[in-house]
Amino acid sequence: MTTKSILCVGVGVPCLPAGWELIAAATPAEARRHFRARPCAIGLLLVQETDSCEDLNAFLLDHWALQWIAVLPPAALEQACWRQLVRDHCIDYHTSPVDSERLRHALGHALGMAALRADADGASPRAVGDATLTGQSAAITRLRRQIVKVAAASAPVLIWGESGSGKELAAQAVHAHSPRRKGPFVPINCGAIPAALIQSELFGHERGAFTGAARDKRGLIESAQGGSIFLDEIGDLPMELQANLLRFLQEKTIYRVGGTRSIAVDARVIAASHVNLTQAVQRGAFREDLYYRLNVLALDVPPLRERRDDLMPLAEHFFHTFSSERAPRLKGFSSRAAQAIRDYDWPGNVRELINRVRRAMVMAEGRLILAQDLGLETGAPAPQQLDDARIRAERDAIDASLLRAGRNITLAARDLGVSRMTLYRLLAKHGMAGSSRPSYTDGQSE
Numbered sequence: 001m002t003t004k005s006i007l008c009v010g011v012g013v014p015c016l017p018a019g020w021e022l023i024a025a026a027t028p029a030e031a032r033r034h035f036r037a038r039p040c041a042i043g044l045l046l047v048q049e050t051d052s053c054e055d056l057n058a059f060l061l062d063h064w065a066l067q068w069i070a071v072l073p074p075a076a077l078e079q080a081c082w083r084q085l086v087r088d089h090c091i092d093y094h095t096s097p098v099d100s101e102r103l104r105h106a107l108g109h110a111l112g113m114a115a116l117r118a119d120a121d122g123a124s125p126r127a128v129g130d131a132t133l134t135g136q137s138a139a140i141t142r143l144r145r146q147i148v149k150v151a152a153a154s155a156p157v158l159i160w161g162e163s164g165s166g167k168e169l170a171a172q173a174v175h176a177h178s179p180r181r182k183g184p185f186v187p188i189n190c191g192a193i194p195a196a197l198i199q200s201e202l203f204g205h206e207r208g209a210f211t212g213a214a215r216d217k218r219g220l221i222e223s224a225q226g227g228s229i230f231l232d233e234i235g236d237l238p239m240e241l242q243a244n245l246l247r248f249l250q251e252k253t254i255y256r257v258g259g260t261r262s263i264a265v266d267a268r269v270i271a272a273s274h275v276n277l278t279q280a281v282q283r284g285a286f287r288e289d290l291y292y293r294l295n296v297l298a299l300d301v302p303p304l305r306e307r308r309d310d311l312m313p314l315a316e317h318f319f320h321t322f323s324s325e326r327a328p329r330l331k332g333f334s335s336r337a338a339q340a341i342r343d344y345d346w347p348g349n350v351r352e353l354i355n356r357v358r359r360a361m362v363m364a365e366g367r368l369i370l371a372q373d374l375g376l377e378t379g380a381p382a383p384q385q386l387d388d389a390r391i392r393a394e395r396d397a398i399d400a401s402l403l404r405a406g407r408n409i410t411l412a413a414r415d416l417g418v419s420r421m422t423l424y425r426l427l428a429k430h431g432m433a434g435s436s437r438p439s440y441t442d443g444q445s446e
């Protein structure tokens, strides 16, 4: 990632000042995919009057860590929902057509804010120096100890854990405690890069290797030279690339696409999966030899429901992270909200907790966060059980449809009888659509 990359969401990207790398996405769905593959710290939201304020709000709630600047048509600013969206999520806004000089200043300011925030709390997507696993449960204490031991070795690491449980953070912690800490940490979500691009993204290419390859390009593995490469959702790596990765693990060299010379790369591989790779090996979907090469040092990140002692410390931690920037009036959680947090099962793990706390801080009207602000109303026992059952049934149905549809959003939405937008909202609601979830393909735009 260059520091000056910007995610532009919407149509009609204005002319950006020189030096900015543009990551353009016409829709929030496309932006989710781009961000998973290439996180960045600054976002430009290009609002059209016809856009759905609700969809953009759901998207921004999931991408709160970016510094957002909105560009809106003057008429949109007369509508309460757009004004609210700008107040809740943006550090600045402009009316269209954009004054390029003002935009240049705003981008400079956003860059400064992003740097300050990265300094203060390591919140930049690549700031791994103090990757801290918050929590005091026996399980997380054990994991922290294992990380320190594993970090000292140089063999590959395989991290297993449910989605959103903290695998990437554990990988960052391994890197940060290792002798390679001064080198780069390069995270790659194997499921988020389109199949056609993944080989050249990982291994790079030589000029003329294929149409459009105008220059030599280093791949992500090469860019991890001297550091660690984090291969998230390794189970999604196509078979053909599994062979290439195995060769890299064995020989510590790679070939760029279209290249004939081998390039030595000194990078430690940390891989992660939320699916059971031994079953994938049995199904023939994952190479057994690669599995054994990767599974030299294994770490298991426990799901949040198995470390309930961490729930309130984590909720408080995220509350404090967000409150200073956006909700100074809020004082904390009501006791019923705290009870609801302790009682809930957290199928989406820490990512779901972050999303619910973040949402609650936007929704709360008083000085304390209530259970209903978290979407975790407690009431008389019977309705509460019914509500839980409904939430679980909804989540199970979505999971099953996505599985049947091979994670294709359009097919899954059709299967469930809802629109794609509704499905995206449901994924966000259940904490199933975070920044590094396994990729969902969007049949409409791919």
Ligand SMILES: Nc1ncnc2c1ncn2[C@@H]1O[C@H](COP(=O)(O)OP(=O)(O)OP(=O)(O)O)[C@@H](O)[C@H]1O
Binding pocket: 132, 133, 134, 135, 161, 162, 163, 164, 165, 166, 167, 168, 169, 170, 232, 274, 314, 350, 351, 354, 434, 436, 437, 438
């Ligand atoms: N113990 C923790 N302390 C503080 N933050 C945490 C902790 N565990 C996870 N998080 C935060 O929760 C979010 C999800 O974690 P992470 O991305 O590491 O999960 P993951 O298991 O890699 O998810 P996925 O399988 O979807 O890729 C991140 O924002 C991460 O910083």
